[in-house]
Amino acid sequence: MAKKLHIKTYGCQMNVYDSERIAEVLGPIGFELSDTPDDADMVILNTCHIRERAAEKVFSELGRLRGKKAEKESGGGRMILGVTGCVAQAQGEEVTRRAPYVDMVFGPQTYHRLPEMVARAAREHGHVLDIDFPEDSKFDSLPPARNVSGAAAFLAVQEGCDKFCTYCVVPYTRGAEYSRPPEGVVAEARILVDAGAKEITLLGQNVNAYHGEAADGSEWNLARLIRDVAEIDGLERIRYTTSYPAEINDDLITAHAEVAKLMPYLHLPIQSGSDAVLNAMNRQHTVDAFKDVVQKLRAARPDLSLSSDFIVGFPGETDADFEATLKLVEDVTFIQAYSFKYSSRPGTPAALMDGQIPEAVKAERLARLQALLDTQSLDFNLRAVGQVLPVLLDRTGKHTGQLIGRSPYMQAVVVDAPEALLHTIQNVTITQAGPNSLMGELAGGGQRACA
Ligand code: 5AD
Ligand code: SF4
Numbered sequence: 001m002a003k004k005l006h007i008k009t010y011g012c013q014m015n016v017y018d019s020e021r022i023a024e025v026l027g028p029i030g031f032e033l034s035d036t037p038d039d040a041d042m043v044i045l046n047t048c049h050i051r052e053r054a055a056e057k058v059f060s061e062l063g064r065l066r067g068k069k070a071e072k073e074s075g076g077g078r079m080i081l082g083v084t085g086c087v088a089q090a091q092g093e094e095v096t097r098r099a100p101y102v103d104m105v106f107g108p109q110t111y112h113r114l115p116e117m118v119a120r121a122a123r124e125h126g127h128v129l130d131i132d133f134p135e136d137s138k139f140d141s142l143p144p145a146r147n148v149s150g151a152a153a154f155l156a157v158q159e160g161c162d163k164f165c166t167y168c169v170v171p172y173t174r175g176a177e178y179s180r181p182p183e184g185v186v187a188e189a190r191i192l193v194d195a196g197a198k199e200i201t202l203l204g205q206n207v208n209a210y211h212g213e214a215a216d217g218s219e220w221n222l223a224r225l226i227r228d229v230a231e232i233d234g235l236e237r238i239r240y241t242t243s244y245p246a247e248i249n250d251d252l253i254t255a256h257a258e259v260a261k262l263m264p265y266l267h268l269p270i271q272s273g274s275d276a277v278l279n280a281m282n283r284q285h286t287v288d289a290f291k292d293v294v295q296k297l298r299a300a301r302p303d304l305s306l307s308s309d310f311i312v313g314f315p316g317e318t319d320a321d322f323e324a325t326l327k328l329v330e331d332v333t334f335i336q337a338y339s340f341k342y343s344s345r346p347g348t349p350a351a352l353m354d355g356q357i358p359e360a361v362k363a364e365r366l367a368r369l370q371a372l373l374d375t376q377s378l379d380f381n382l383r384a385v386g387q388v389l390p391v392l393l394d395r396t397g398k399h400t401g402q403l404i405g406r407s408p409y410m411q412a413v414v415v416d417a418p419e420a421l422l423h424t425i426q427n428v429t430i431t432q433a434g435p436n437s438l439m440g441e442l443a444g445g446g447q448r449a450c451a
Contacts, residue, residue: 002030002031002032003030003031003032003041003042004031004032004033004034004039004040004041004042005023005026005031005032005033005034005040005041005042005043005044006033006034006035006036006037006040006042006043006044007019007022007023007033007043007044007045007046008037008043008044008045008046008061009046010045010046010047010048010054010057010058010085011047011048011049011050011054011085011086012048012050015046015047015048015085015086018046018084018085018108018111019044019046021111022044022046022084022111022114024352025111025112025114025115025352026042026114026115026118028115028346028347028351029115029118029172029347037065037068038068039072039077040068040079041077041078041079041080042079042080042081042082042118043065043068043069043079043080043081043082044081044082044083044084045058045061045062045065045082045083045084045085045087046084046085047083047084047085047086047087047088048085048086048087049085049086049087049089049090049091050086054087055087055091058083058087058095059098059099062081062083062095062098062099062102063099065079065081066099066101069081069101078122080103080104080118080121080122081101081102081103081104082102082103082104082105082106082117083095083099083102083104083105083106084105084106084107084108084111085108088105088106088107089107089108092105092107103121103124104117104118104121112166112349112352112353113164113349115172115347115348115349116164116171116349119164119171119172123175123176150195150196150197150423151196151197151198151199151392151393151394151422151423151424152197152198152199152201152392152394152406153192153195153197153199153200153201154200154201154203155185155188155189155192155200155201155202155203156180156203156204157179157180157185157202157203157204157207157210157212157222157225158177158178158179158180158203158204158205158206158207158209158210158212159174159175159177159178159204159205160174160175160176160177160178160205160206161174161177161205161206162176162177162206162209163206163244163282163283163284164282165271165281165282165283166280166281166282166348166349166350166353167281167311167314167342167343167345167348167350168345168348169345169347169348170205172347172348174205177205177206177209179204179209179210179211179212179213180212181212181213181214181215182212182214182220182224182225182228183214183215185202185212185225185229186225186228186229186232189229189232189235190232193232193233193234193235194234196423197235198234198235198236198237198392198423198424198425199235199236199237199238199239199263199392199394199406200229200235200237200238200239201238201239201240201241202222202225202226202229202238202239202240202241203240203241204240204241204242205242206242206243206244206247207222207240207241207242207243208222208240208243208244208247208248208249208252209244209247210222210225212225221249221251221252222240222251222252223249223251223252223254223255224251226238226240226252226255226259226262227255227259230259230260230261230262235261236261236392236425237261237263237392237408237425238259238261238262238263239262239263239265241267242267242269243266243267243268243269244269244284245268245269245270245283245285245289245290245293246283246284246285246289248268248293248297250296253293253296253297253300254300256297256300256301256304257300257301262301263408263409263410264301264303264304264305264408264409265304265305265306265307265335265408265409265410266297266304266305266306266307267306267307267308267309268290268293268294268306268307268308269308269309269310270285270287270290270308270309270310270328271283271309271310271311271314272310272311272314272317272321272324272325273287273321273324273325273326273327273328273329274287274317274320274321274322274324274325275287276316276321277314277316277317277321280314280315280316280350280353281311281314281350282349287324287328290328290332291328291331291332294306294332303409305334305335305380305409306332306333306334306335307334307335307336307337307338307410308334308337308338309337309338309339309340310325310337310338310339310340310369310373311339311340311341311342312325312339312340312341312342312362312365312366312369313341313342313357313361313362313365313366314342314350314357315342315350315353315354315355315356315357316353316354316355317342317355317357317365322365322369325369326368326369326372329369329372329373329376330372333376333380334373334376334377335376335377335380335381335409335410335411336373336377336410337373337377339366339369339370339373340366341359341362341363341365341366342357342362344356374435377435377436378433378434378435380409380411381411381433381434381435381437381438382433384407384411384430384433384438385430385431385432385433385438386429386430387429387430388427388428388429388430388443389407389408389411389413389427389428389430389438389440390407390408390425390426390427390428391405391406391407391413391415391425391426391427391428391440392405392406392423392424392425393405393415393417393421393422393423393424393425393426394406394422394423395422396419396422397414401416401417401418402414402415402416402417403415403417403419403421403422405425405426405428407428407438411437411438412436412437412438413428413430413437413438413439413440414437414438414439414440415428415439415440415441415442416441416442417442421442426442426443427442427443427444428440428441428442428443429441429442429443
């Protein structure tokens with residue numbers, strides 16, 4: 001059911017125009033204009049500051065709305081109260097001081113961030129915005145569980161996202177970041193290992209933002225959690241996904257150097273190689289900061305290899321911005337990557353940005369980027385030929401007598417091997433490489449099938 005939005009506009013024509021824009025931004029997240037504040041789910045005062053009296057009028061209106069807000073809340077409802085326009089700009093702090101029950105004070109430059117502000121205001125009161133974003137599982141869900149066997153298990157440790165990248169619906173649909181308490185995670189990891197897991201992937205939308213509160217009140221970061229899970233006998237491999245570049249901290253980098261069970265493969269989405277685009281995406285990292293993190297990770301674990309996510313054709317992306325993405329890929333090198341054409345999601349700020357890119361341009365950029373990424377994957381796979389890699393054999397292949405597993409770098413490796421070796425780690429000599437998988441032969445010296 002549509003939520004009711006009442007906007008009261010004071011002053012000039014400019015404000016009338018702005019109020020229309022506000023309604024336009026909030027429409028896709030489920031707000032419909034109502035001509036009365038009574039029973040509204042959100043009331044916005046678009047204010048005028050031209051005379052002292054004009055500002056005072058706003059404060060007395062806020063006083064009246066306070067009563068309506070309290071009334072709505074006593075019935076279990078919620079009224080978000082916002083102040084924008086010139087009073088917000090000139091006397092924002094005074095509004096917050098004199099009317100602390102106002103949820104949002106925002107200037108005209110920030111209308112495009114309104115969905116984010118509304119989501120944040122709702123969260124502060126423990127509510128999640130009830131928005132019907134059409135789901136697009138390609139973008140919005142956690143990484144799809146690949147053929148999960150008992151040997152390679154997933155363990156959710158964190159959910160939700162507070163980053164509000166301007167193209168993304170996850171912060172609205174999945175709510176605020178939440179980390180599970182560490183004791184529960186470690187206990188579940190033990191259960192998985194007892195049930196035969198050799199590899200555990202710690203999962204979260206922003207897994208490296210993990211900050212679980214332990215029973216003794218201490219806060220664990222992801223590095224601490226990894227170290228504890230690594231103590232579990234019988235567990236051979238740990239991975240974690242998905243990470244936000246700006247939140248890779250020194251503890252995590254050190255863990256890559258010190259925890260042997262932590263695999264040398266990391267999915268670290270960058271999205272674009274242009275600072276202007278990253279900024280428009282509201283990503284909290286620059287290209288140089290990303291490269292810096294990669295350099296530190298590689299110093300800690302020299303064989304660390306990366307995968308990433310890219311979006312091409314973000315609104316306003318110029319040819320030069322796109323070339324910068326290709327340059328970044330050349331500089332950093334990725335052994336695998338997911339790349340997408342920007343897809344407009346109504347309700348997200350980017351959907352209303354100027355400079356939307358034609359489909360044909362997006363398609364051409366995507367093809368060029370993918371061609372480059374494919375050569376890097378193939379190069380990496382070809383370099384494995386002749387090497388012996390430990391492979392966790394976790395499923396049967398297409399042909400009888402074949403097993404498939406993952407190398408430490410997540411490469412799929414196809415081996416002729418007896419089914420008794422399923423769910424074990426075996427050394428495999430790599431004999432052939434393609435863009436998506438490797439072929440190999442058992443080299444001996446792996447784990448025995450049964451203890
Ligand atoms: N358009 C294109 N790609 C998107 N992603 C998320 N939202 C969008 C969108 N609107 C991509 C990002 C993210 C991955 C899971 O999906 O690259 O990292
Ligand atoms: Fe979406 Fe950005 Fe959060 Fe990833 S970090 S889930 S892209 S908002």
